Amino acid sequence: MSAEIGGVRVGDSPRRVGGHGRVTGLQRYVADLHLPDELHARLVTVPVARARIIAIDASAAERAPGVRFVMTAADLPQPMPRFGPQFRDRPVIAVGETKYHGDPVAAVVAETRDAAEAAVALVRVEYEELPAVFTIAAALDPGAPLVQDPSLRPGDPLASTNVLREHRVGWGDVDAATADLVVENRYTFPMVTHFAIEPHAFVAAPDGDGIAVWSSIQHPNWLQKILAQILGLPLSRVRVFAPDPGGGFGGKQHTKYEPLVALMALRAGRPVRLVLTLEETFQAVRRAAAEVRVRTGFMADGTLAFQDIAADYLIGAYADIADRVVGKGSYPGCGPYRVPAARILARSVLSHTVPSTAFRGFGNPQVNWAVESNLDAGALALGIDRLELRLRNVARRGEAFIPFDTPADGHWEQPLRRAAELIGWGTPLPPGHGRGIALGIKSGPTTGLSYATVRLLVDGSVIVFAGTSDMGQGARTVFAQIAAQELGAPLDWVTVVMGDTSVVPYDQQTSASRSTVLMGNAVLAACREIQAKLRAMAARLHGLAEASVGVDRGVVRLPGRDLTVLEVLVPGLGRLGGELVGNGEMRKDAEPDHPLGGSAAFFEFNCTAVEASVDEETGDVTIARYVTVSDVGKAINPLQVRMQDEGAAIQGLGHTLMEHYVFDETGRIRNLGAIDYRIPTSLDLPLEIVSEIIENEDGPGPYGSKGMSEGALLCVASAVGAAVREAIGVPIRDLPLTPERVWRALQERP
Amino acid sequence: MSDLIPIRVTVNGRARAFDVAAHHTLLEVLRDDLQLTGTKECCLVGECGACTVRLDGRIVDSCLVLAVESDGGEVTTVEGLAPEGGLSRLQAAFLDEGAVQCGFCIPGQVMAADDLLGRVARPTVAEIHEGLAGNLCRCGCYEQITAAVKAAAEAGPG
Numbered sequence: 080m081s082a083e084i085g086g087v088r089v090g091d092s093p094r095r096v097g098g099h100g101r102v103t104g105l106q107r108y109v110a111d112l113h114l115p116d117e118l119h120a121r122l123v124t125v126p127v128a129r130a131r132i133i134a135i136d137a138s139a140a141e142r143a144p145g146v147r148f149v150m151t152a153a154d155l156p157q158p159m160p161r162f163g164p165q166f167r168d169r170p171v172i173a174v175g176e177t178k179y180h181g182d183p184v185a186a187v188v189a190e191t192r193d194a195a196e197a198a199v200a201l202v203r204v205e206y207e208e209l210p211a212v213f214t215i216a217a218a219l220d221p222g223a224p225l226v227q228d229p230s231l232r233p234g235d236p237l238a239s240t241n242v243l244r245e246h247r248v249g250w251g252d253v254d255a256a257t258a259d260l261v262v263e264n265r266y267t268f269p270m271v272t273h274f275a276i277e278p279h280a281f282v283a284a285p286d287g288d289g290i291a292v293w294s295s296i297q298h299p300n301w302l303q304k305i306l307a308q309i310l311g312l313p314l315s316r317v318r319v320f321a322p323d324p325g326g327g328f329g330g331k332q333h334t335k336y337e338p339l340v341a342l343m344a345l346r347a348g349r350p351v352r353l354v355l356t357l358e359e360t361f362q363a364v365r366r367a368a369a370e371v372r373v374r375t376g377f378m379a380d381g382t383l384a385f386q387d388i389a390a391d392y393l394i395g396a397y398a399d400i401a402d403r404v405v406g407k408g409s410y411p412g413c414g415p416y417r418v419p420a421a422r423i424l425a426r427s428v429l430s431h432t433v434p435s436t437a438f439r440g441f442g443n444p445q446v447n448w449a450v451e452s453n454l455d456a457g458a459l460a461l462g463i464d465r466l467e468l469r470l471r472n473v474a475r476r477g478e479a480f481i482p483f484d485t486p487a488d489g490h491w492e493q494p495l496r497r498a499a500e501l502i503g504w505g506t507p508l509p510p511g512h513g514r515g516i517a518l519g520i521k522s523g524p525t526t527g528l529s530y531a532t533v534r535l536l537v538d539g540s541v542i543v544f545a546g547t548s549d550m551g552q553g554a555r556t557v558f559a560q561i562a563a564q565e566l567g568a569p570l571d572w573v574t575v576v577m578g579d580t581s582v583v584p585y586d587q588q589t590s591a592s593r594s595t596v597l598m599g600n601a602v603l604a605a606c607r608e609i610q611a612k613l614r615a616m617a618a619r620l621h622g623l624a625e626a627s628v629g630v631d632r633g634v635v636r637l638p639g640r641d642l643t644v645l646e647v648l649v650p651g652l653g654r655l656g657g658e659l660v661g662n663g664e665m666r667k668d669a670e671p672d673h674p675l676g677g678s679a680a681f682f683e684f685n686c687t688a689v690e691a692s693v694d695e696e697t698g699d700v701t702i703a704r705y706v707t708v709s710d711v712g713k714a715i716n717p718l719q720v721r722m723q724d725e726g727a728a729i730q731g732l733g734h735t736l737m738e739h740y741v742f743d744e745t746g747r748i749r750n751l752g753a754i755d756y757r758i759p760t761s762l763d764l765p766l767e768i769v770s771e772i773i774e775n776e777d778g779p780g781p782y783g784s785k786g787m788s789e790g791a792l793l794c795v796a797s798a799v800g801a802a803v804r805e806a807i808g809v810p811i812r813d814l815p816l817t818p819e820r821v822w823r824a825l826q827e828r829p
Numbered sequence: 830m831s832d833l834i835p836i837r838v839t840v841n842g843r844a845r846a847f848d849v850a851a852h853h854t855l856l857e858v859l860r861d862d863l864q865l866t867g868t869k870e871c872c873l874v875g876e877c878g879a880c881t882v883r884l885d886g887r888i889v890d891s892c893l894v895l896a897v898e899s900d901g902g903e904v905t906t907v908e909g910l911a912p913e914g915g916l917s918r919l920q921a922a923f924l925d926e927g928a929v930q931c932g933f934c935i936p937g938q939v940m941a942a943d944d945l946l947g948r949v950a951r952p953t954v955a956e957i958h959e960g961l962a963g964n965l966c967r968c969g970c971y972e973q974i975t976a977a978v979k980a981a982a983e984a985g986p987g
Contacts, residue, residue, distance in 0.1 A: 099916070102907075102920040102932075103916070275933070276879055278871060325931045325933025354870075357871055550931055718927040719927065730968075764972070
């Protein structure tokens with residue numbers, strides 16, 4: 080007798096869990112939630128970047144119909160509470176001065192959104208514009224005004240500069256290294272914004288002796304901790320609800336206006352909601368711009384002699400997680416190659432601009448653009464094929480390509496060869512076309528802690544509690560597939576509960592493409608604990624030794640016969656019914672001596688290859704064919720993997736071809752909003768996109784999986800830039816490759 | 830703060846009569862007064878398409894239409910596309926082809942795609958790209974959305 084159960088398993092691509100609500104409009108994002116008796120908040124800003132706040136007169140606003148109160152720094156606890164994931168430098172609301180265009184100085188709370196909006200115009204802010212810095216050069220000028228008050232940086236030798244931190248990593252002796260060819264260039268990467276289609280939204284409500292906060296946040300547990308600190312509450316009295324975000328991409332990792340909204344709700348004694356406009360999200364989150372100088376040493380046969388990289392990242396006025404972005408993003412800057420000597424210096428440069436934060440790729444695309452482009456420059460100078468040069472240098476599996484980190488954890492030459500094959504590398508090209516190929520690598524999570532609880536109910540259905548945020552990457556589906564496979568339940572009998580810190584066990588965060596590996600392993604461990612209980616149950620029911628009972632893919636295997644889970648569970652639980660509960664934990668501890676505080680749990684690895692053509696009249700770039708190949712270890716849901724890879728590619732085409740903030744002389748963002756800041760649409764796609772994956776089941780996640788959500792974005796610009804270079808015959812070292820920039824390069828072509 | 834104006838609108842087949850502020854958009858009325866939150870709010874300048882609904886047979890960005898302009902009209906939102914609890918062929922195709930990631934743009938995408946298929950039974954890839962060019966997807970599902978529209982077209986109306 081066989082008890083094989085059909086249905087969805089790991090490796091299948093079922094419909095997305097939560098997909099039904101998303102296509103019918105029934106999915107509830109934060110802004111779709113309404114609490115009884117709620118108030119509406121709007122932010123008050125000044126029309127410059129840096130200003131001394133002389134006085135705020137809110138009396139007219141507070142007399143306006145429907146207005147409950149106006150909150151300013153003076154109404155908040157003194158000294159002003161500050162918070163931040165790395166440094167506690169961000170005030171709940173601007174105090175003394177504003178530091179970037181959009182830094183709120185006050186917030187209006189009213190009965191309706193209209194009333195709040197109208198009252199914003201009645202708040203009189205007297206201010207004096209102050210000198211400010213918006214570029215790397217200006218910020219590093221010895222006479223530059225300081226972005227951060229040095230008193231916030233006690234004992235820091237850099238406190239009287241705008242360099243927040245320097246990150247140095249390296250090996251070998253770069254200065255003593257000899258090379259047959261040295262290529263040195265400077266590359267720039269633009270300031271871009273996440274532009275999640277869901278603007279950030281926050282709701283807070285007094286909740287007994289504590290607070291309940293709803294936020295479109297990726298890290299609810301981190302938010303809970305910060306709110307507890309600021310409000311002086313135990314964690315157990317801070318309940319964070321994190322409904323699935325409508326796109327995150329890193330921009331919703333960290334706390335923004337939740338402390339302000341929570342304090343306003345406590346003051347009002349009523350729920351308060353703040354839904355940002357798209358323009359306000361541009362002023363809340365962005366990616367760090369960068370200027371990267373690379374000096375690469377090559378031997379005549381194309382092997383690398385050294386890499387010498389100096390990267391300045393333009394971060395914003397508050398650190399947020401930006402300094403970690405700089406350190407972690409520049410760290411694998413030499414790429415997935417065997418480099419005998421390396422020196423990487425990366426600096427976080429503060430400026431009076433929107434605080435930069437995590438953004439898919441986490442600081443890697445900036446350096447990748449420079450280093451991969453410089454490899455091409457060397458290959459051209461040496462007369463070596465660009466693919467061949469990469470094949471000669473790419474680390475083989477097990478090689479310690481970064482001497483003090485996890486060795487190469489994939490057969491990385493496979494994606495490289497496959498992408499080359501798919502793009503037709505080496506075959507003739509039409510006139511005006513060019514090809515490029517590039518590799519991207521990113522260090523996965525360096526620490527991690529995820530708990531999961533799984534409940535197998537008496538009817539065989541399953542509830543998974545996992546604190547990951549599903550912002551579109553599909554974590555719900557992945558966890559459901561794991562539980563369905565391990566416990567023999569149909570997929571639609573598995574419910575995944577997320578986003579409630581009072582109910583769901585702790586998860587460190589949803590970032591670094593970690594959740595399939597770290598939370599996935601925790602879910603798997605919880606299922607295995609239930610399997611152990613089922614084995615014991617079956618042994619007891621059938622008078623067998625536990626060791627003779629197995630549980631495999633939801634089938635209980637006794638000597639000579641198989642039973643379904645239900646055939647064991649129902650008699651095993653007995654007349655009172657009940658359930659089996661399993662707990663799982665996945666921990667990756669810190670390594671204090673490691674430059675990043677921990678080695679990589681895995682590396683994300685991608686090869687992108689592009690064929691592009693350029694319209695010589697207009698400078699417009701058309702991507703004729705786009706190939707992306709990622710090493711994912713094992714695709715638990717191959718369709719979702721493809722969506723993540725292709726989505727990352729299209730998102731990367733934004734910073735490659737069209738996106739960048741434009742500032743005026745006062746530091747105001749001139750292209751604020753969807754009309755003037757363009758992201759890729761269905762008319763901006765490559766004519767053809769091919770995505771494939773490499774699966775060697777050699778990752779640390781369930782069934783050999785690796786994390787993969789960012790890999791395909793890492794080297795988009797590098798591959799496209801290389802193709803454009805071949806098409807037009809000259810390099811462009813500044814992004815984005817707008818028609819104007821490409822056209823100018825064509826005009827200046829020798 | 831402003832005068833209320835009575836309007837009558839048929840929303841998803843149901844006749845509604847209520848008072849709206851003169852400056853309120855159709856989007857605000859749908860979301861705030863009728864609690865039809867499937868229609869999403871993002872750019873508010875008619876560029877992102879997240880608020881797409883059908884008004885009197887043509888699709889509009891509901892953020893750019895004053896509620897009073899819909900007086901006497903007929904509105905269909907994403908909630909009205911399929912029978913209760915079910916999916917239209919297009920919605921099912923979106924799920925089967927993997928066109929949905931975060932999902933925030935999807936109501937607008939589905940409305941725009943539904944309109945396209947109402948006008949062009951078997952659209953080409955270029956027609957789909959053109960027809961949905963006003964609907965941004967930051968997750969970058971355009972290839973899958975295109976595949977879903979094609980699949981739904983091939984499956985025929987329903």
